[in-house]
Structures are given as structure tokens and as C-alpha cells.
Amino acid sequence: MRATTIHAPFDMRVEDVPDAVVQDPTDVVVRVLRACVCGSDLWAYRGESARQPGQRIGHEFLGIVEAAGADVSGFAAGDLVVAPFVWSDGTCDYCAEGLQTSCPRGGFWGSVGSDGGQGEAVRVPFADGTLVKLPADAASDDRLLTALLALSDVMGTGHHAALGAGVKPGSTVAVVGDGAVGLCGVLAAKRLGAERIIALGRHAARTDIARLFGATDVVAERGEAAEAAVRELTGGQGAHGVIEAVGTEQSMRTAVAIARDGGSIGYVGVPHGSGTGLDLSVMFDRNIALRGGVAPVRAYIPELLPDVLDGTIDPSPVFDLTVGLDGVPGGYKAMDERTALKVLVTP
């Protein structure tokens, strides 16, 4: 089969690799219908996260079960399924609590020795604990299938950020980061009843989606000017909840500065220097909480799925460029250069 591999920074390839096969009785093999490129994949692409040459990549996919191991009870060939961005055994304490990202037997797609989502097929360990079945007729609905793909990561991660930010009906929420996760954070905040959603961003294509998703205000300024703008919009106080979907020092500094006293920052941007943007003295004096981390999206899919199926939320607009498998390297380049927001891959 063919799959995307990363050989060095900026050196993405689509190559022949061994076919995905059932190795353990709890495995299934999924033929990928939809995959995509994540903003966090760019850390590897840029060489800021180390990868071994030839390592697979891609952690978001949905597709059709092609084969199932003998111990798999929940899935059979032909099932349409979506995978969260980590696999998990479904039986440990953490899985039972809905923190599947801490499953001791869990792992990330594309880690050494595992398949990545940006390929023709994926071997899925612990299929019963990992995958979620989708209605079969969704496979023929192109727009819906794309929306459902967002459940593999960005929609669940935006939801995790909104929960971390403590969003509840009537909240004022500010969103730092205009990538797909930030935008899904807007959508999640709206879904949880936020009354006012302030999106920070300056690219019209992205802020248009933010408004479509429920942003009531857009702040185009950066740094201290952005902080001042958010304070002016909030009677000087700042936002009850802040979604931090970038992970850099500057983004965290902004998040702290625009949070209201007693508020909470829901952080889901993979930390790349953001620790140094946390001024703990300021957070202490103002009782600002920090909650979030890697999102246990497996726990959120059952909750979010009905709303995607009935159209209550539609994250599909975050995908603005579609490529075949051979177009994946170009997709990375487009996202790196910000000419694409999020790249959909149809192998």
C-alpha cells in the first residue's frame, strides 16, 4: 500500500510501505476514506519535533473496516468508523474515566512502528477501545463525511479547550489561535452556550469561519494591542474563559493577559515554549486557572457525534484544500505557508 512518510524536515514522501494487516486479535484494519493534515504535524514538518527518517505520519482518519481480528467484538468488515488521534485499550482505569490519552497501552498514530493516518490503510490496535462506528449512509454524504473527520481531532480538541476554559451558558470566551483547533474551539464554545465569543485573528478567510462558527467579535490586533482590544470589549475585565490553541510563549502570554480574574485558560496548543509565557505571579494574583492538555477525543466523540449528524454543528468548513495521497507533501507546504487552513486527504 502507499502511505505518507517523513524523512527529514520539509521532506515528506508518499511511498510503498508494507500492507496494513491484522497482527493482534484485537486489531482491525481500516481502509482510509478521509484523512487530513494537522497543525501539530507541522511541528514535525518543520523539524521542531524529532522524527526518525521514514516514520509514518497523520493521526486523523475515518474509513471502512476491511478486516477484524478474532477478539474484536464491536466491528466487522464494511463498518464505517472514525478513529480518535490516539488508540487506547478501552479497559484501563483511565479509559473508564474518559481520559483515554493516558491509557498505558495507548499510542499515537505515526509513532515508530505504527501506521499513520495519511495512507491507504491503518492497522488499529485495540479496535474495540479505540474506534467509533458511524452510520453507514454517512459514507455517501461528502460534506457530512468531512465534518465527521473533524471528530478525530480538531472538533474534540476544540471541545476539550472549551471545557478547560470553563465555558457555560452566558460565558464570554476569547480564542487565541485561528487554526482549525481554534475555530473548532469557537464552535464548541457556541455549542456550550457562550454568549460572547471573541476570536483573535487577522486573516479574513479564517475570521469569516470564526464568525460562521459563532464568534461575535473579531480582534485583528496582536500582542498588547490585542490585549487592550479584548479588555475594551469586556468592560476592562477580560474573558471568563480563554481558549489557547497555539502553544507558543506569545500566545500563552496573550491568553493570561486577556483572562478575567477568576477565569480559566483551556490550553490545547501543543506546548512549544508556552511555559515561559505563563507568568505564575500574575495568574496567582488574579486566580487564573490553567486546564487542558492533549484532548481525550475518544471520550467526546459519542457526545459530539449526534450534533454533527443532525447538523447542529458542522466543522467541515475548516477544510479548505483537498488533495489525493500524492498531494500530501504539497498540502504540508500549503499549511506551512498558511495558504491552506487545513488539508483534507482522500487517498
Added chain:
Amino acid sequence: MRATTIHAPFDMRVEDVPDAVVQDPTDVVVRVLRACVCGSDLWAYRGESARQPGQRIGHEFLGIVEAAGADVSGFAAGDLVVAPFVWSDGTCDYCAEGLQTSCPRGGFWGSVGSDGGQGEAVRVPFADGTLVKLPADAASDDRLLTALLALSDVMGTGHHAALGAGVKPGSTVAVVGDGAVGLCGVLAAKRLGAERIIALGRHAARTDIARLFGATDVVAERGEAAEAAVRELTGGQGAHGVIEAVGTEQSMRTAVAIARDGGSIGYVGVPHGSGTGLDLSVMFDRNIALRGGVAPVRAYIPELLPDVLDGTIDPSPVFDLTVGLDGVPGGYKAMDERTALKVLVTP
């Protein structure tokens, strides 16, 4: 009147100062019956927090109202009252929400131009928003009066930490810090229903109080050995909630290391380098939250007061040395040298 002043690091004096008087119609003057020395006062004592020469000090006191301004409605001369460690107007958004520490008109006892608690009397701004009345007959109960004094800071701060740590019935909680706040954190965690409370500490006088307050386990090790000990006590997973009551880099590093995935650190130690002990990548991967800050003890006094009055909780054992006003400088020395846990002052 006489009051404690700080002139330079390690230079505490008890001096004649202008009498406390009603200046604004919302003021009262409180004659101090009980005050004390806080661990956070030691930052000033050691020169790690700047003070102006001659500045007052002490932010914990209770006493008898001596005079009340014309606009004070809730208090009259003769009332027994306890003061939280900040004053607050009682009318702003933050006061209404129970975050009195963020009151724009609030302030800290002992800040420039204000009286400190370690003196004969204190002018209390915004008395109606600040003070809490105590039953008059408590004044004749020496033990109870001392217990009630803890409501001015350490008991409410321990409660804030326990809330930040997410303590609920059945929780496993670890407490970093064996000072009065950490010990009150043990008491607060017990009160909130924690099933297992692991106190980190190696001084028998303090760990004895921890056990009296509800600690089920004591870990005497430090650093990585302490982390290993807590993990061993918790089936390898760590504590659901961690109370961080120190504020240094090492204490925060320990707090992160002993928290269970998905858990929460309730931090109330005034940050002195603790920001660098926060490994955000570890917190991200393990979904560890950080909540807390300067405790709005004014909000907690009404909740905790009945339990102190009826003996459900008795924080008075944290006071292990009693001095008169002239003994305050010696009290600082004793706390700095850790020969005293917490010094009670009876002016």
C-alpha cells in the same frame, strides 16, 4: 498605639505609631485581640519581597470593634469580628462573585499607608464588605478564639487549595508543604471528604498535626524519593489532587510529578520561582490542571465559620508559639528558623 514595623530584612520593630482612627465613613477601627505571623510574612522578613522602611506588617487578626464610621451598617462598637487578609468593598462584581481578592478597591493590610494586623488596632476600610461578625461569647473561649483567627488566612487558604485540587468525597490528595497552610489544606481536604491524604513532611511536630488533621500517610522523603513514595502509595498513578502550599520551583516540580493524570494542582504558595517548576509539556501530556492563587478567604469565612464554632474543624493546633506584641520580632526569628510553626500574637 504600638504596632510592628519592618525597616529592613531581619529588622522588625515594635514602635509607637499614630492611633488607628475612622477616616472614611465606611471605616471601623478594630482593637486587636489576636494576630499572627504568616509564612508569607517571611518573604518580607528575608528581603525577598521589598518593603519600604517603617512599613506596617501582619494581615491576620481578629478583635473588637472600637469605633465605626457613619456609613457602616453591619458593625457597632463592641462587636467581635474577624478580618480576611484583604479588605474589599463588598459591592463590586468580583465581591458579588466571591472573588474579593480582585476587588478594584481592595487592598492588603500592611501595604503602604494602611495598618497591619500585628499591632494594637487596625483601621478597616469598607468594613461592611470586609469583616465578618463572630459570636460575642467566643471572646471568652481562648482555644476557640485562636481557631477563629485561622479564618483570617490559613484555614481559608487551605480550603482554597483543596478546592483548586478538586477534592471531593473519595479523593486521594497529596499535600506539598508542612507549614500552617499545608496543614490547613489537610484539614480542608478531610472536611471535603478526601479518603486518602498524603502529607509530605519530615518534622514530627508538623506531621503529627497533619495526622491529627486527617492525613492518612506521611512521606518524609524529598525530591524524587518523595515522588516515588507517593506513586507507590497510589498504585503508581499519583494523587487526584495536589495541594501546593510552598511556591518554590522544587515544590511545584514535586506537585506536578505526584499528580495523577487528569488531576489538579491547587496552588496557594505565593510564587517564588514556582513558574520554572511547571513543566507544561508534562502537564499537557497528562492533562494536569493548575488552579488556585491568592485565596478569597472572605468568601469562605461564612462557610467555614459554623464548622469551627461547632468543633467540626479545629485549626488552632497550627499555632505553637504565643507572644505579646513586643515578642513579634522574636516570633519572626522563630518561624524563619523553623523552631516555631506559626506564631500567635496577643497584643
